[in-house]
Amino acid sequence: MKLVLQEVSKAFGEKKIVKQTSFVFEQGKIYGLLGRNGVGKTTLFNCIAKDVWIDQGEIYLEEAGKKISYDEQDIGYVHTMPHLPEFMTGYEFVRFFIDVNQAKVQNPLPPNAYLEQVGIKSADQHKLIRDYSHGMKNKLQMICVILTEPKVLLLDEPLTSFDVVASYEMKKLILNLKMQTIIVFSTHILQLAQDLCDEIVLLHNHGLQEIKDQDIHAEDFENEIIQLLSDEGGE
Numbered sequence: 001m002k003l004v005l006q007e008v009s010k011a012f013g014e015k016k017i018v019k020q021t022s023f024v025f026e027q028g029k030i031y032g033l034l035g036r037n038g039v040g041k042t043t044l045f046n047c048i049a050k051d052v053w054i055d056q057g058e059i060y061l062e063e064a065g066k067k068i069s070y071d072e073q074d075i076g077y078v079h080t081m082p083h084l085p086e087f088m089t090g091y092e093f094v095r096f097f098i099d100v101n102q103a104k105v106q107n108p109l110p111p112n113a114y115l116e117q118v119g120i121k122s123a124d125q126h127k128l129i130r131d132y133s134h135g136m137k138n139k140l141q142m143i144c145v146i147l148t149e150p151k152v153l154l155l156d157e158p159l160t161s162f163d164v165v166a167s168y169e170m171k172k173l174i175l176n177l178k179m180q181t182i183i184v185f186s187t188h189i190l191q192l193a194q195d196l197c198d199e200i201v202l203l204h205n206h207g208l209q210e211i212k213d214q215d216i217h218a219e220d221f222e223n224e225i226i227q228l229l230s231d232e233g234g235e
C-alpha cells in the first residue's frame with residue numbers, strides 16, 4: 001500500500017502551504033515529518049485526512065499498482081490537541097467507540113483491556129475525560145487507532161505530552177503498527193525522529209523533501225537539518 005500525493009497545491013489566501021508537491025509514502029516505514037513552525041504540517045495532515053480540501057492535484061492510496069479511493073475512516077489521526085467528549089469517562093468513551101465502529105472492530109476486548117494496554121490504570125478509567133491530562137487524552141486517541149487499524153496513521157506531535165515511560169510504551173505501539181500501516185509522524189524533536197523513523201521528510205519551501213535514510217544517524221544530521229530548514233528558498 002502507498003499513499004500518493006500527486007502535484008498537490010494548497011494555500012490559505014496568500015499563504016502557500018504546498019505548491020505542486022508530489023510524494024509517495026509507503027507501508028512498512030515510519031516517516032518523520034519535520035518543518036518550521038507554521039510551515040503547514042498540520043494542514044498537510046488535514047488535507048490527507050480530507051478535513052481540508054486541496055486546491056489542486058490528487059491524494060490517493062495505491063495497492064498493487066492500482067489507485068484505490070479512501071475516506072476519512074481509513075485515516076487514523078492523532079491530533080496534538082485531542083478532540084474527545086469531555087463529558088464521558090475514558091471507559092465509557094472506549095465502549096462507545098467500539099459500539100459505533102462495530103463493522104471495523106473484529107472480536108473486541110472489554111474496554112478496560114485497551115485502556116490498560118496504553119497504561120491508563122483502573123483508578124483513572126472511570127474518571128471524566130475532562131479531568132484527564134493531555135498525555136492521557138493522547139493515549140485515548142491511540143486506542144481508537146489500535147481498534148480501527150487504519151490504512152494510514154497520521155501522528156501530529158503526539159509524543160511531546162508523554163512522560164518517559166508512556167513515550168516508550170507509545171513508541172512500541174507505533175512500531176507494532178508499522179508493518180500494516182503507512183505512518184507519518186510530525187515532530188519538532190529531532191532525537192525522536194531519529195529514534196523512531198525510517199525516513200525523514202522535510203516540509204519546506206512549499207514542498208516535501210526526503211532526507212536519504214543513511215543520513216539520519218550521521219553525526220552532523222542536526223546541523224544538516226538546521227541548514228536545510230534555514231534556507232528560505234524563493235517565495
Ligand SMILES: Nc1ncnc2c1ncn2[C@@H]1O[C@H](COP(=O)(O)OP(=O)(O)OP(=O)(O)O)[C@@H](O)[C@H]1O
Binds near residue numbers: 015035039042043
Ligand atoms: N483554516 C485556516 N485558515 C487560514 N489559515 C490557516 C488555517 N489553518 C492553518 N492556517 C495557516 O496555515 C499555516 C500553517 O499552519 P499549520 O498549523 O499547518 O502549521 P504547522 O507546520 O503545523 O505549525 P506548528 O509546527 O507550529 O504546529 C499557518 O500560517 C496558519 O496560520
